Amino acid sequence: MTMQPLELLRSKEKVQEALNRWSQEGFFRLKGFGDRIRIEKIVSCSAYTIMLKTQYEERIVTRGIEPYYGGEVDDTGISPDPYSIVIAPPANFEKRDEEIRIPHTESVETCSECSGSGHTRCNFCFGSGQTTCSWCGGSGSRSQSRTVTTTNSDGTTSSSTEWYQESCSCFGGKVSCSSCMGSGQHTCSRCQGQGRIRSFDLLTVLFRFIKLEDVLDATDIPDALLGKVSGEVLIDEREERLSKSVRVSDEVDVRANTLLSKSQNIPNTRTVLHFQRLHIEQVGIYEATYCYKEYPQQRLWVYGAEGKVYAPNAPKSWGRILLVALGVSALLGVIGYLVFQSQRY
Ligand SMILES: [Zn+2]
Ligand SMILES: [Zn+2]
Ligand SMILES: [Zn+2]
Incomplete structure (x- = not known):
């Protein structure tokens, strides 16, 4: 975009001001950078940041279980369709999980883990309640040593080491299993020892939102940096389902429509789209060509309402x-x- 002399002067001031501030923010940056360079040319342009947020709801039905401690079983009557059960939808973008036990779907059955006994075999002692003693290695006795001093007929003494067997404090090489306390079994974790299980249809509702972003930019500024600054808000719409109509410019619309297609193309039929918000900002950019001392000409960019600087080759x-x-x-x-x-x- 070509600028009028006054506009050029103002943008030059803005660029210099941003550069001076920027040079103060980094220890190795050349202080007063904006005043020390010769700005040869300034071009003003724009980048567009596009953000699309979509709120979804997904429903999953699984079979839930719990130990059966007795009591009534809700197994008669027609159960409602889990996909039509009314659950308060989110008012705003949120991540929330809801679990609902579907009425009239209960049944009680024998626990498959313990076959109804309420106990499972201890895997540590294989049900025997005993394990091999680690002190004696299962032999029941241990080799011990002692020093024996003998005196010869000529009066000289000598000492030697003598080995002997001592019985172990265990019971014939076995000790009580520390995992099951000698019982050989554990309480079944699935039925909590009850031997029976109550099962039911469990509806899990997952509220999730997804943020899709894109940046339309012709400069060298990395997209991630442009996504962090603010600009002029061109579009900020929230609808149940946004339609692809012409909004900003051909290029921006193509990008925005691509995000919309992506968000609305739901392969899972159990997923519902609740609402979405499209936000497009125009980020102002000054591209400056400059010289510093005898170094070759360089380019830098001042962008966003915050006046951020991108100067990859700055001295x-x-x-x-x-x-x-x-x-x-x-x-x-x-x-x-x-x-x-x-x-x-
Ligand atoms: Zn022992
Ligand atoms: Zn055991
Ligand atoms: Zn069990």
Whole structure:
């Protein structure tokens, strides 16, 4: 876009101001950057950030179980269609799970895990209630040593090591199983020892929202950076189901419609779309071509209402880099000296 002289002057000021601020924010950046460069050319352009949020609801029916402790069983009557049970839909975009026991779907059956006994065999001792003693290795006795001192006829003494068998404190090489306390079985975890299970149809409702984003931009600024700044809001619509009508410009509309198609193409028939919101912003960008000292010409960008800067090839503050390098080498020198001293003594 070509600019009028006054507009050019104003944008030049804005760019310089943004650059000066930016150079203060980084330690290695050249301070007062905006005032130290020669701006050769400024072009103003726009990027578009597109955001589409969609709220969905998905329903899943599974068979739920719980131990049966007795009592009434809801197994008579016609059960409602799980996909038509009314559940308060979200008012705004949210992630929420709801679980509903579907009426009249209960039944009681023998626990398949323990065949109704309420107990399962201990896998540690294989049901025997005993395990091999780790002290004696199952033999029931242990080798012990003692030092024996003998005195010869000539009066000299000598000592030797003597081995002997000592019976172990276990019971014939076996000890009570520590996992089942000697019982050989565990309470069945599926039925909690009841031997019977109550099962029922369980409806799980998952409220989920998905955010789709796209950026339309012709500059070198990474899309992720443009997505973080604000611009002029062109579209901010919320509908039950947004339609693909012409909104901004051909290019922007194509991008927005692609997101809409993606959001509305639901392969799972059990998923319902509740509502969606489309938000499009126009982000203002200044592209500046500049020179610094005798270095080759470079480009930089000032973008967004926040006046963010993207200057990938901007000169660094060599004074500060040198300072840090000197500091690091001095520190290494001190460490080296200390290590050398500690090894001498
Ligand atoms: Zn033992
Ligand atoms: Zn056991
Ligand atoms: Zn069981």
